[in-house]
Amino acid sequence: MQNLNLGRSEFGHSSNRGRILSESEAKALLESWVPNEKLRLHMRQVSHLMRIWADKKEGLDELQQKTWEQAGLLHDADWEKWPEEHCRRIIEELEKREVDPDLIHAIASHGPRYFGVLPVTKIDKMLYAFDELSGFIHAYSLMRPEAYEGMEIKGVKKRLKDKTFAAGVSREDVYDACERAEISLDDLIRFIIENQIRNYTSC
Ligand SMILES: [Fe+2]
């Protein structure tokens, strides 16, 4: 990720609380901003994990589950076309469209070392936690002949210790995110293995 300090900590407006994009608006935005299907899969994976976590672990209502889901779905929407402006561009777009401030804050804090915005709430912390690690686990699945089948926590941890594997994934961020979310690395890995979308079909 680029080092773009957003230089602010307030995002969106409180009067927009509870407002998210419709499914067709979100889809249209992704279609025009993200032609790369690998990046779309990454966002779908994070969004799916966010929704399940919001439901099963946090017991949140339908609208909140969708808010978590949409934060995952759009968090890297500007990465392909404007990498040097990531994630300012998508934040400004969502502010313009009067989207829920919590959703925008979650996107703004998904890379605290890069964007200068700390994850504060649970939605922030889980987006940060799922982002790098779900991508890492997907990379691991691609090098296994059995893909996700029979994947074990210890196999993922072994790869995390191997600095040459998926070198672009910051281990520092993975561990930091677990600490902030107060979740053990084992639990997070297990949740991702069990719930991750495994292929492109739903992108
Ligand atoms: Fe990102």
Ligand SMILES: [Fe+2]
């Ligand atoms: Fe991401």
